[in-house]
Amino acid sequence: MTVRYGSAVAVSSVSMNAESGSVTAVVGPNGAGKSSLFSAVFGAVRSTGTVHLETVDVSRASAMSRGRQGFAYVPQGRQLFMKMSVVENLTVGADLLGAPKSAVDSAMDRFPVLRERAGRYAGVLSGGEQQMLVLARALLVEPKVLLLDEMTTGLAPKIVAGLRETVRGLAASGVAVLIAEPALTALKPIVDRGYVMQRGRVVADCAGADELDRQYRRSMGVTEAIIDAALHE
């Protein structure tokens, strides 16, 4: 897959595979092309190349159609309707995705805190609750492929631990989960395999989380200590 913005190439001939029942990570620094890749897989930005869901070629399908065929995408930056309530955000999401109304209730069963906050504006929720809401909205369709872009950014460790368990459970139920993160740290325990991206290209294809972490650090050319110091600043 290749993604261009005018003459700039954001993703260059990237080839990737994500298996059902696993968590596949894509790590790389800001600007490496992770978000462009994920939005292109979902069909939200134009790309050349192909995307297959199992044996079906969805390359020509719109984002809406890919959503209905089993792709779900949680973009960076929690794109919610901030002046709508939790339940309204879920209801609008269900309408757009063609999910039954009962899916809204199931989403609130999955994340009980959202039921407690059902009538509140999305804009007044905490960062962790907002992330739960975007995740709950993506899960309204019971996806086969879940693309999560920088899910943990800016969240407290306790919230991240909760999200980690949710993602682990989704993978265990057979979903192919893809996560994009600037570095592996917080999600390493749930990652099965992954890729390192740099300047639009895949520079390492790794069989396990330890190997992915090692290759990422090597690709960045910095020592573990410096990365850890930067992450804990």
Ligand SMILES: Nc1ncnc2c1ncn2[C@@H]1O[C@H](COP(=O)(O)OP(=O)(O)OP(=O)(O)O)[C@@H](O)[C@H]1O
């Ligand atoms: N809409 C756009 N128009 C033009 N260039 C873009 C656009 N979106 C991203 N880019 C450029 O494409 C390249 C890849 O960006 P992208 O956001 O995909 O990387 P990323 O790895 O997700 O980084 P980040 O973590 O900062 O989002 C960057 O050089 C970026 O400036």
